[in-house]
Amino acid sequence: MKPRLHCARLALFLCGCAAFLNLYATQSILQIFAAQFQISAKAAGWSITVTTLAVALTAPFVSRLTGRFEQRAVIAAAALLLALPTLMTAYADSFAEVLVWRFVEGMLIPVVFATSVAYIGDRWSGGTVTEVTSLYVAGTVLGGFAGRFVTGVMTEYVGWREAFELLAALSLMVGGFIQFLLPANRARAKRLSGSVSGVFRQPLLAAYAVGFCVLFSQVATFTYAGLYLGLPPFNLGPAALGTLYMVFLLALVVIPIAGRLSKARPHGQLLTGAALFGVSGSALTLVPSLWCIVTGLALSSTGVFLAQAAANAFTTATARDNKAAAVGVYLTCYYLGGSCGAIAPALIWEQWGWAGCVALIMGFQLLTLVIALTGWRPAQPLRERTS
Numbered sequence: 001m002k003p004r005l006h007c008a009r010l011a012l013f014l015c016g017c018a019a020f021l022n023l024y025a026t027q028s029i030l031q032i033f034a035a036q037f038q039i040s041a042k043a044a045g046w047s048i049t050v051t052t053l054a055v056a057l058t059a060p061f062v063s064r065l066t067g068r069f070e071q072r073a074v075i076a077a078a079a080l081l082l083a084l085p086t087l088m089t090a091y092a093d094s095f096a097e098v099l100v101w102r103f104v105e106g107m108l109i110p111v112v113f114a115t116s117v118a119y120i121g122d123r124w125s126g127g128t129v130t131e132v133t134s135l136y137v138a139g140t141v142l143g144g145f146a147g148r149f150v151t152g153v154m155t156e157y158v159g160w161r162e163a164f165e166l167l168a169a170l171s172l173m174v175g176g177f178i179q180f181l182l183p184a185n186r187a188r189a190k191r192l193s194g195s196v197s198g199v200f201r202q203p204l205l206a207a208y209a210v211g212f213c214v215l216f217s218q219v220a221t222f223t224y225a226g227l228y229l230g231l232p233p234f235n236l237g238p239a240a241l242g243t244l245y246m247v248f249l250l251a252l253v254v255i256p257i258a259g260r261l262s263k264a265r266p267h268g269q270l271l272t273g274a275a276l277f278g279v280s281g282s283a284l285t286l287v288p289s290l291w292c293i294v295t296g297l298a299l300s301s302t303g304v305f306l307a308q309a310a311a312n313a314f315t316t317a318t319a320r321d322n323k324a325a326a327v328g329v330y331l332t333c334y335y336l337g338g339s340c341g342a343i344a345p346a347l348i349w350e351q352w353g354w355a356g357c358v359a360l361i362m363g364f365q366l367l368t369l370v371i372a373l374t375g376w377r378p379a380q381p382l383r384e385r386t387s
Contacts, residue, residue: 016139054106059331121316152242206375212337219341277303
């Protein structure tokens with residue numbers, strides 16, 4: 001049983017990688033897109049926004065797939081299919097074509113995300129859900145970093161088209177490993193009926209609000225920090241901006257540890273710690289020193305991923321028999337927050353620059369703290385399944 005258990009956890013870590021490998025891949029090359037397609041950097045940001053909007057639109061319907069088909073097959077197929085729009089992005093002749101293929105990617109990503117989180121909720125229970133979800137979120141950290149890093153470095157030294165070709169190859173490789181390693185889930189006693197009754201209860205509404213705030217702050221931070229650091233006196237190029245996302249790797253270490261430590265604690269405690277990480281990190285980026293900014297981004301991103309782990313675990317634990325539908329609604333709110341995070345700070349950026357954006361970001365981070373203190377109640381404990 002032990003080797004099988006470890007394979008399942010490794011596969012779920014890779015599911016997180018697959019879900020986030022392509023999602024923000026253009027974030028470090030917005031200026032390159034602007035020059036290539038003769039558009040503004042703000043317009044180039046739609047290469048992120050259109051993907052997150054597609055995720056938000058698609059996520060509520062994912063539960064129908066997970067209800068009718070075996071979860072492992074759904075996850076592996078979606079992870080493998082992500083290679084196709086990624087490859088087609090490399091051959092796009094116009095920015096409109098880039099947006100089309102980025103939208104297609106956004107339609108596939110929630111299939112991996114929502115089905116993986118539902119898989120965790122069906123396979124484990126109790127505090128183990130938080131632990132395994134944290135491992136999955138750690139995979140999203142590595143995937144998000146790898147996508148940005150590969151794109152940034154490859155674009156500077158080879159070309160952006162070759163960068164997307166490499167991302168397509170990596171998508172195929174990760175999808176193949178998921179198919180090989182992820183065990184089929186046990187048959188579920190209750191099949192999902194497709195009803196959304198129960199997914200709009202107050203505790204779940206609080207989780208959806210957290211999801212909106214979390215991705216809003218993450219996308220706003222790294223979209224506008226990239227623009228800020230590309231200007232004097234920093235003048236960072238695509239490779240340097242891609243390397244900047246190494247700050248995510250701190251979360252890769254912190255999140256699994258936090259998941260283990262929080263097994264027997266309320267999810268709200270993990271969310272409170274996440275909000276404090278985020279606020280302190282955002283404040284530190286206001287210091288006009290590259291090292292202080294990098295440290296602040298590391299703390300802020302770690303807070304985001306801790307909050308994501310807490311919200312995912314809380315959602316699956318609270319939704320009980322309609323996990324996939326609840327996760328779908330959560331994802332819609334989560335990625336709507338990301339879409340707003342890419343667009344809403346634009347006017348603030350033009351008027352007040354990075355300091356104005358940080359003030360807005362800290363407002364959303366403080367809102368997650370308020371939700372943690374007032375809106376989350378611990379779910380009733382269930383007898384744990386650990387295999």
